[in-house]
Each structure stands twice: as C-alpha cells, then as structure tokens.
Amino acid sequence: MNDLLTEEVRTWRKPNYDVHPLIVNRWSPRSMTGEELSDDELMPLFEAARWAPSSNNAQLWRFVFAKRQTPFWETFVDLLADGNKVWARQAAVLVVVTSRTLFERHDKPAVTYAFDAGAAWENLALEGTRRGFVVHGMQGFDYERAREALHVPDRYDVLAMIAIGKRAPKESLPPHLQEREQPNDRRPLTEIIVPGRFGNEENP
Numbered sequence: 001m002n003d004l005l006t007e008e009v010r011t012w013r014k015p016n017y018d019v020h021p022l023i024v025n026r027w028s029p030r031s032m033t034g035e036e037l038s039d040d041e042l043m044p045l046f047e048a049a050r051w052a053p054s055s056n057n058a059q060l061w062r063f064v065f066a067k068r069q070t071p072f073w074e075t076f077v078d079l080l081a082d083g084n085k086v087w088a089r090q091a092a093v094l095v096v097v098t099s100r101t102l103f104e105r106h107d108k109p110a111v112t113y114a115f116d117a118g119a120a121w122e123n124l125a126l127e128g129t130r131r132g133f134v135v136h137g138m139q140g141f142d143y144e145r146a147r148e149a150l151h152v153p154d155r156y157d158v159l160a161m162i163a164i165g166k167r168a169p170k171e172s173l174p175p176h177l178q179e180r181e182q183p184n185d186r187r188p189l190t191e192i193i194v195p196g197r198f199g200n201e202e203n204p
Contacts, residue, residue, distance in 0.1 A: 012183040026129040027183040028136040030087040031173050032165030036068050037092040048127035054116035060100040061117040064150050067093050075149050081140035087173060091163035096146050097121060098156045117159055128164060136163045
C-alpha cells in the first residue's frame with residue numbers, strides 16, 4: 001500500500017493495517033488556486049455522494065452550492081468565519097451540507113440523518129481526492145445566517161460547509177497556515193474502539 005500513498009502522506013501517516021490508499025491519501029489542504037471548476041469536473045463528486053448508504057434509502061441530504069462567478073458566491077463567502085475566509089474564498093465551489101430530519105413518506109424522525117449525510121460527504125471527499133482536488137469540510141461558518149440566507153426549510157438541519165478547488169502550493173497561504181498545510185495523523189486505533197462496553201477492564 002505504501003507505494004500508492006502520496007509522498008506527503010507517507011511522511012505524516014503510518015496506517016497499522018492495509019486499507020485502500022485513497023482513504024489514507026484523503027486529507028484537508030487549504031491552499032487553492034481560485035480557478036473555476038467545470039460541471040464535468042464538479043458533478044462527479046456529487047454523483048459519488050449520491051451513492052452513499054442511508055436509512056431506508058431515504059437520501060435525505062441536500063448539498064446547496066455556489067460556484068465562483070455566480071450570483072450566490074459572495075453570499076456563501078460571507079457565511080464563513082473570518083479565519084476560513086482567508087483561504088476558502090480561493091475555492092472554486094462552496095457547499096453547505098443540509099439534511100432533512102424527518103422521513104419524507106410519513107414525517108417521522110429520521111434518527112440517522114446526520115450519520116447518513118456524513119457518509120455522503122465522505123463519498124464526495126474521496127472522489128475529490130481521487131481527482132486531485134482539495135475538498136475541505138468545516139464547521140467554521142454562521143449556521144443561522146446560512147439557514148436564513150439560503151432559505152433552508154425548518155425541516156432541514158444545517159450540518160457543515162465544504163470548500164472544493166484546485167490545489168495550489170502552500171506558499172500561497174499566509175505563513176501561519178503554511179505551517180499547518182500537511183496531513184494530520186490519527187488517534188491510535190485502541191482509542192476509538194470499545195470492546196464489549198464502556199468501562200470494562202479492557203476499556204476503563
């Protein structure tokens with residue numbers, strides 16, 4: 001597998017088990033060129049999200065997006081926290097991830113709506129990684145203003161934002177962000193799995 005990891009990922013990440021290289025190669029750069037993406041480049045990412053699993057195959061997620069040089073672009077940029085505006089305004093596309101919280105067929109609570117939307121986001125991120133794009137998810141934006149500005153219905157929850165674009169050298173970022181422009185490691189596997197139950201002898 002190591003032969004299929006990018007050089008920068010090999011430097012910072014050491015998987016303990018053999019998993020698909022695309023999973024390990026996915027990370028969240030910030031540096032983007034500001035170039036636009038065509039529909040032929042962008043829509044396959046949403047197509048990948050379309051095939052994510054969901055409870056009762058309900059597919060309750062909705063991706064509200066704006067491309068550069070379109071009327072809603074500045075609306076999306078203005079939603080970003082100041083720290084994210086510094087780099088995310090160089091994206092080609094900004095996306096707000098929402099999901100309906102009730103099933104459409106009977107309006108009963110869809111308990112796993114956020115879990116399912118997360119699966120769709122991961123599909124989108126992996127497809128973007130496969131194509132060499134930056135796909136950076138974030139919570140640093142104004143959720144309430146997003147609901148108002150994008151006319152998100154009450155029955156939908158606003159979950160996250162995503163910046164998508166063509167990657168640029170890290171030198172295009174401010175110095176404090178250049179220092180962070182590298183893949184992160186992960187917690188040890190033993191910290192994210194719980195055999196049996198919380199609080200047992202193996203996992204106090």
